[in-house]
Amino acid sequence: MSVELPERDGDGYLVDMNDWTPEIGKAMAEADGVTLTDEMWDQILKAREFYEEEMVVPPIRKFAKFLGVNQKDLFKQWNTGPMKPITKYGGLPKPTGCV
Numbered sequence: 001m002s003v004e005l006p007e008r009d010g011d012g013y014l015v016d017m018n019d020w021t022p023e024i025g026k027a028m029a030e031a032d033g034v035t036l037t038d039e040m041w042d043q044i045l046k047a048r049e050f051y052e053e054e055m056v057v058p059p060i061r062k063f064a065k066f067l068g069v070n071q072k073d074l075f076k077q078w079n080t081g082p083m084k085p086i087t088k089y090g091g092l093p094k095p096t097g098c099v
Contacts, residue, residue: 003023003024003026003027005024005027005028005031006019006024007019008028011088011094012028012032012088013087013088013093013094014028014091017091017092017093019091020090020091024091025044025089025090025091026041026089028088028089029085029089034085034089036089037077039077040077040078040086043067043074043082043086044086044089044090045090046063046066046067047063047083047086047087047090047092048090048091048092050063050066051090051092057083057087057092057093057094057095057096058083059083059095060074060081060082060083063082063083063086083095
């Protein structure tokens with residue numbers, strides 16, 4: 001299954017958040033060479049849920065608390081600052097501040 005990716009900025013984020021679908025998010029990760037586990041995908045969907053409720057991308061501490069997990073575990077799981085790929089593949093705005 002080949003999904004045509006919408007326009008992305010230089011950091012790989014969607015130019016238009018409204019272009020996001022689950023298929024687009026998964027295709028973006030695949031195009032970036034990232035294999036998403038079910039747990040990672042769940043975190044992406046939870047970040048979207050948080051954003052829809054609060055209209056802001058959560059900082060990592062708040063997001064870890066929202067998930068009920070240790071933020072160190074999120075860093076290990078994502079091998080990087082977790083909020084950047086979570087928001088990118090979730091079609092959300094780039095996080096600001098501490099990610």
